[in-house]
Amino acid sequence: MMLDASRPVMTEQASPPPRKGAVAQSGLRQKKDGSLAVAEDETDWSGLLLRVRDHRDKAAFAALFRHFAPRVKAFLMKSGAGASLAEECAQDVMATLWQKAHLFDPARASVSTWVYTIARNRRIDALRRARRAEPEELDWGPAPEPDQAEALEAQQETERLGQALAGLPTPQRALIERAFYGDLSHSEIAAETGLPLGTIKSRIRLALDKLRQSMS
């Protein structure tokens, strides 16, 4: 599988493999003492997306495009799409990102997560020609003041998940990837991933509880 070919062989204690092909390192780094370091070359993807949302900033869009379009294309190709279909769908995903930027809430999810959901839905539409029912939208109210702490948390979660994913024993990691790339039947997909999802779930649950309270 392409993903394995580009990574060194994983051992149980291996640190996350170096990223291939990425020029700008996104996200935050955790230093050895556990505190956070903001790297010199960090790219604040949610900041860029908010500029798209609030100012129709094309330069910000271009930066997002350069980072995410190739990844979406890779994701679609690994899911079985041919190169030209994948390219076309990646363009669709980025156009959707532009159009639906108003739906992005940095406190709820990182940009990668949000882009992933757009890509996944596009893939279902393109590869399976199926409809996808989505849960009822909640009314979160007017666009909130960006809560920096929450946005940071969401960004970190994706980082940590990425590292946790890379740190999983190869069979487990392969299983999860196969699930997301469409290589397992739905009855083969188990909810037990071995990934630290508890904090994410709690955070979202808390946000939902607060929303319910404010609605009642």
Added chain:
Amino acid sequence: MGYAAGQLPEAFNLVVATHVSLCDECRAQLASFDAVGGAILEEAAEISMGEDALARALARIEDLPQATRSEPLKPAGIFPAPLADYVGGDLSSVRWRRVGGGVRQAILPTGADATVRLLYIPAGTAVPDHGHRGMELTLVLQGAFADENDRFNRGDIEIADEELEHTPVALAGEDCICLAATDAPLRFRGLIPRLAQPLLRI
């Protein structure tokens, strides 16, 4: 997780989406699985886009209006939005067909790999004992049912696999309305004669 990974048959997607509309716990769980997808996207290798890809994208968004935030429509009635979409309305829009014993069903149009239907079970009625080939999801929208092990109220979802044989009984009080999806061929085609035979293993 299958729903987050986009791997479920359309019929199952509908039941999951409808359930999540009613269950904050699962909504949060779904968000965490989406985050796994995000991490996978982020960590994946890149495959270069065509030379003029960015230029094309910029040209495309030139004419694209940015949608503005709109109030999500809150459907009145017992069907959450994704289900109301498929039915084309709420309860009054459902085209029921009798299957015998007071039980009614309405099959909703989805892809062929799985089926989903609305079930109407009068209070106190038992749905005949049936085993499952494959998996069945049953979501309660109104009333409640109980089988040998558990009781299910509005918003609750029962997940039954091949191991489970059960005789769900709609509890007294409100008539029970459920959304049920299965990836095995529909078994209700011979329901009328089957209802005449008590507790038969089908």
